[in-house]
Each structure stands twice: as structure tokens, then as C-alpha cells.
Amino acid sequence: MNNLHFSKLNGQGNDFIVIDATEEPFKLSSNQIIEMCDRNFGIGADGLILVKKSNNYDLKMDFYNKDGSISEMCGNGIRCMAKFAFDKKLISNNIIEIETLAGVKKIFINVENGAVGNIKVNMGKPEFKPSNIPVKVRDSIDEIFNYKININSRDFYINCVSMGNPHCVIFLDKNEDLGSFPVSKWGPLIENYEIFPNKVNVEFIKIKDESSIDMRVWERGAGETLACGTGACAAGVCSIKLNKIKGEKIKVNLMGGKLKVIWNSNEDNVYLDGKVSYKFDGVYFL
Numbered sequence: 001m002n003n004l005h006f007s008k009l010n011g012q013g014n015d016f017i018v019i020d021a022t023e024e025p026f027k028l029s030s031n032q033i034i035e036m037c038d039r040n041f042g043i044g045a046d047g048l049i050l051v052k053k054s055n056n057y058d059l060k061m062d063f064y065n066k067d068g069s070i071s072e073m074c075g076n077g078i079r080c081m082a083k084f085a086f087d088k089k090l091i092s093n094n095i096i097e098i099e100t101l102a103g104v105k106k107i108f109i110n111v112e113n114g115a116v117g118n119i120k121v122n123m124g125k126p127e128f129k130p131s132n133i134p135v136k137v138r139d140s141i142d143e144i145f146n147y148k149i150n151i152n153s154r155d156f157y158i159n160c161v162s163m164g165n166p167h168c169v170i171f172l173d174k175n176e177d178l179g180s181f182p183v184s185k186w187g188p189l190i191e192n193y194e195i196f197p198n199k200v201n202v203e204f205i206k207i208k209d210e211s212s213i214d215m216r217v218w219e220r221g222a223g224e225t226l227a228c229g230t231g232a233c234a235a236g237v238c239s240i241k242l243n244k245i246k247g248e249k250i251k252v253n254l255m256g257g258k259l260k261v262i263w264n265s266n267e268d269n270v271y272l273d274g275k276v277s278y279k280f281d282g283v284y285f286l
Helices: 030-037 075-087 183-191 229-241
Strands: 003-011 014-020 047-052 059-065 095-100 103-112 115-124 147-151 154-162 166-171 201-209 212-219 223-225 249-254 257-263 270-274 277-285
Touching: 003 075, 014 075, 030 047, 047 075, 059 075, 075 095, 075 103, 075 115, 075 229, 075 270, 075 277, 115 229, 147 183, 154 183, 154 229, 166 229, 183 201, 183 212, 183 223, 201 229, 212 229, 229 249, 229 257, 229 270
Parallel strands: 014 047, 059 095, 166 201, 212 249
Antiparallel strands: 003 014, 003 277, 047 059, 095 103, 103 115, 115 270, 147 154, 154 166, 201 212, 212 223, 249 257, 257 270
């Protein structure tokens, strides 16, 4: 395949190359994915999605970070994939199930006058057990909340959860400004810190009010992005667990827009809700 048809979509500025691989299955090398995601020499994106057939569910998602590595799950990516599939008529229902490496995710597509509005995804249950995130700590603990680590002489109090992929949530001190915080300095150091065997996504958080938080994110394999769906879920769950937020609905303000996270700890499933933008179709010459 020399001419590769693709679409470009984004969720709150978190942008993806989406490719229909349902009729003609194929593979892309890590170098091809890196080139396609490059913002100077390729299309430019935070990640790449192959939309595949599933034997038991509506569709299957293969998700790749822009460094060519495969990832278990992407909340914004799966919402973009759902809109792509609906608009391209790969699906006809507005409630579908997509197979991922992090399990099967149920998607709710809000259709108004034939057009896709908000897309909500059941992200499943958050995982707090350190070995399942995974996080390797010497202490014998069931959950990692307010756990102190020291990197380059700075203490961080980390909160760890898996939303199908590993996350490390850090609440900034009251006197720290989120906008000027050096995410590009601390993000990669924490991502690659020794206690995270599979590396980790890092969320830097400021509490805005009793129902909303501000967030910047350093994504594993991608760097700082304008938004991260699984990261928003991880931050929302940690905010509720630590009683920093009231209620079970949280507005997450990201650099690229807003997402809604809903978590009733009695039900346990986390829901991610927000808009998705379809930008353009194109042909890429491999």
C-alpha cells in the first residue's frame, strides 16, 4: 500500500490520524508512524489509530503514540475513532462497543439531526493496586496516594491509578502557577522514573473550585499534549478520592478545551464526555 487514506480528528486539541483498516488489514512500522505523526515532515498528530474489525464487538482499536510505541488505551482517541466510524458509516448504531488492549469500551454517541454531538465513553473501573498500574514501591501498601518521591532534589507527592494505562497525578501547591509550571522539565523525569516499569503519564493539577480542576498533562510517548482523556479520568478519580472535589461530576479544564468526568465510586465505572472535531481527510504517500 503506497497511498494511504486517512482522516484527522481531535478531542480538545488532542489530535489523531485515523485510518480505516477494516477492509484491507495492514501494519505500519514504528518509523512510519513516527514520520506520519511528525508535525514538520508528516501529517502531525499526538497519535495514530488503526480502525479494525473485531470478531466479537463492533470494532477494534489499535492505538499508537507518536513515538511509534503501542498504547493500551486513549480516551480522546477512542472518542475520535467513534465519530470517524459513525461518519464513515462503518457503524450504524449510536451505542457501540470497541475492543482495545485495555478491554472493551462502551461508547455513547449523541446524534442530533444526523450530526454527531458529544461522545461519552465508559472507561471502566480505575485500578489502584500498585502491581496492576504498574508501580514498584518498596512499601507494602494497597494504594498509592500522597506518596512522596524525590527527583533532582525536589519532593513530589504522587497519586497513581490506571485507567487502562498508567497515570501519576500531582496536585501543585497553592503558591504554584499551573500555566508557568515547567511541565517539559518534570514531565519526562517522572515519566521515566525508576518506580514506573512501563513509564507513566503525568498530570499536573490545580483545584479551581468544588466541581472543577485545571490540568496540564505530559503523555507517555507523546510529550505535553493539549488534552488527555484517560489523564482527565485519572485526575478526576484522584480528586474525588482525596476529597478535593464535591460530588461525582467534574469539569476538567485542559489547554485545548473542557472534558467532563463522571465517577460514582459506588458504581466504580468512570465516564468521559466531551466533543470531538473532524478536521479533514487526506492521502499520505508512504
